[in-house]
Amino acid sequence: CFNSGFSWDKCDFETNLCKALPEFNLQPAWIRRNGQSGMGPPYSDHNGNESGYFLSLSSKMQSSSATLRTNIFLPTDEEHFCQIRFHYWVSQMSEALMVGLQKHSEDAVTNIWQVSGELRNQWNVNTVTIYSTEKYEV
Secondary structure, eight states: OOOTTSOOOOOOSSSSSOTTSOGGGOOTTEEEEETTSSSOSOOSOTTSOTTOEEEEEOTTOOSSOOOOOOOOBOOOOSSOOEEEEEEEEBOSTTOEEEEEEEETTOSSOEEEEEEESSSBTSEEEEEEEEOOSSOEEO
16 A cells, blocks of 8 residues: 555565455456467556466456455555555456455445456556544455
8 A cells, every 4th residue: 555655665566465455365266477478468457567477367257257456555544545556457348357445444445446358458557545533455
């Protein structure tokens, strides 16, 4: 998370799954791969690098949805908010990508952003800004 211009972590999946996405929270449907994996598009990461890594849903996935869950983030305040900037690729009209927020005291996940199918077969970028007075996961 990016806190009011003072600290930020970059996650590009080049060496691992990043600190924000712990291994035990990664469902089997998600795989870390690059454009040279022979699995179809995308054939490069968002920078056009064919050997650059990204997360992708497995083509063998049987379930209708798959989740990525972050570590627990600390509460935000007026000076410290959280911004998560991410690149994404949607290949089919029926696919949807959602970003949800789960506060520490709540069981339900609140949908804070979603996209489905309009910008297909290309890398897109989005930033979500999060304010929460309690610990939370994204």
